[in-house]
Amino acid sequence: MREEKDARIIKREILPYLAPGIAKLLWGKDDKFFAGLEEIRLRIKSPLIxxxxxxxxxxxxxxxxTTRLDDAYVxxxxxxxxxxxxxxxxxxxxFEEDIKKGFITIPGGHRVGLAGQVVYKGNNICILKNFSSICFRVAREIKGCAKGLLPYLIDKNGQIVNTLLISPPRCGKTTILRDLARMIADGIHIPFPHNVVIIDERSEIAGCYQGVPQLEVGVxxxxxxxxxxxxxxxxAIRSLSPEVIVTDEIxxxxxxxxxxxxxxxxVAVIATVHARNIEELExxxxxxxxxxxxxFGRGVVLSRRQGPGTVEAVYRWDD
Known part of the structure; x- marks a missing residue:
C-alpha cells in the first residue's frame, strides 16, 4: 500500500515537471522503485542520477x-x-526570489535545487542563471515516525522539553521534526495539544507551495x-502566541x-543541528x-544505521 501511494505521488507531483524524455523513461517503473526514490539529479552532459x-x-x-554509468541516459x-x-x-x-535561494518548491512540497551561474551584487545574490544542474528531492511525510520518541520529550507536567535533534544530513531529522510538530499540535500521544509555530526557512518542514503547507503539520x-x-x-513570539517553536538546521x-x-x-524549542554526535557538537x-x-533539556542523536531516523541515543540534560 505504501509503495503504491509513493508511486502515485511521484507520478502525479514530480514526473510532470521533468523533461518529457526523462519522464517517459521513468513512468513505467514499478512501485518498489518509486518507494525508495529520494532524489533525481540532472547535470548537463552527465548521466542522470x-x-x-x-x-x-x-x-x-x-x-x-542500472549502476553502469557508461550505459546511462546523458x-x-x-x-x-x-x-x-x-x-x-x-x-x-x-520565481526570482526562490531562485535566489537556490531552490523552488513545487506542489506536494517537493524541493527542486538549482545550480548554475551566480550573479552577486555586494554580499547579496542578484540572480542564479545559466542553469547547469537541477535536483528533485522527494518530500515524504511518515506519520507516526516520531511516536516512540515523543514520550522522552515531555516533562512530568505534560509540557514539551527544549530538544535538539542531532545528526549528519540525510538521517531523517526533518521528517521526524515534521511528525513531532503534527503530534504536538494535534495532541497525539501527549496529555494535551499545544500551539506550534514552524519557522521554515528552507521550506522543507511544511513544504509550503505559495505559502500553503503541502505536508501535514497539525491543526x-x-x-x-x-x-x-x-x-x-x-x-512568532510577538504575534502568534506559540507554546512550541519548531525549526530546522540552526x-x-x-x-x-x-x-x-x-x-x-x-516557549519550548525543538530544533535540528548537523553533527554526528554530541562530542562533535561540543x-x-x-x-x-x-x-x-x-x-536544552534533551538531545536526540539520529543516524541511518537501520534506515533514516534511527535513534542512537537520547540525552537528558535537565536532571
Whole structure:
C-alpha cells in the first residue's frame, strides 16, 4: 500500500515537471522503485542520477535501471531547459526570489535545487542563471515516525522539553521534526495539544507551495515559510502566541540568541543541528556554550544505521 501511494505521488507531483524524455523513461517503473526514490539529479552532459536509499543508480535509454554509468541516459541542456520551464510555468521572473535561494518548491512540497551561474551584487545574490544542474528531492511525510520518541520529550507536567535533534544530513531529522510538530499540535500521544509555530526557512518542514503547507503539520500549527530562523522566532513570539517553536538546521549566532529569547519567554524549542554526535557538537563554540547552559533539556542523536531516523541515543540534560 505504501509503495503504491509513493508511486502515485511521484507520478502525479514530480514526473510532470521533468523533461518529457526523462519522464517517459521513468513512468513505467514499478512501485518498489518509486518507494525508495529520494532524489533525481540532472547535470548537463552527465548521466542522470537516481538516489535510491544510500546508492546511486541511473537509467539507460532502454528504460533499464542500472549502476553502469557508461550505459546511462546523458542529460542534455534541453532537458534542463524544459524541466525548469515546467517548474516555473515558463516564467522564471515570477520565481526570482526562490531562485535566489537556490531552490523552488513545487506542489506536494517537493524541493527542486538549482545550480548554475551566480550573479552577486555586494554580499547579496542578484540572480542564479545559466542553469547547469537541477535536483528533485522527494518530500515524504511518515506519520507516526516520531511516536516512540515523543514520550522522552515531555516533562512530568505534560509540557514539551527544549530538544535538539542531532545528526549528519540525510538521517531523517526533518521528517521526524515534521511528525513531532503534527503530534504536538494535534495532541497525539501527549496529555494535551499545544500551539506550534514552524519557522521554515528552507521550506522543507511544511513544504509550503505559495505559502500553503503541502505536508501535514497539525491543526494548531502556524508556518512562517521562507523566513530566516532568528527573525521568525521573534515574529512568532510577538504575534502568534506559540507554546512550541519548531525549526530546522540552526547554526548561526543570531539563531542561538533568538533561541535564548524564546526559552526566556517560556516557549519550548525543538530544533535540528548537523553533527554526528554530541562530542562533535561540543567542539563548535556556539553549541558548547548552549549545551553548557542546559537551555536544552534533551538531545536526540539520529543516524541511518537501520534506515533514516534511527535513534542512537537520547540525552537528558535537565536532571
Amino acid at each position: 537516481l538516489k535510491i536509499g544510500d546508492r546511486d543508480y541511473t537509467i539507460n535509454r532502454r528504460g533499464e535501471i 542529460v542534455e541542456g534541453e532537458d534542463i531547459y524544459r524541466s525548469i520551464a515546467s517548474i516555473s510555468d515558463n516564467s522564471l521572473y515570477a 494548531r500549527t502556524d508556518v512562517l515559510d521562507a523566513c530566516p530562523k532568528a527573525l521568525g522566532m521573534m515574529m 547554526g548561526r549566532e543570531e539563531d542561538i540568541a533568538s533561541i535564548y529569547e524564546c526559552i526566556n519567554a517560556g 567542539r563548535r563554540v556556539l553549541f558548547k556554550e548552549l549545551l553548557k547552559s542546559k537551555s
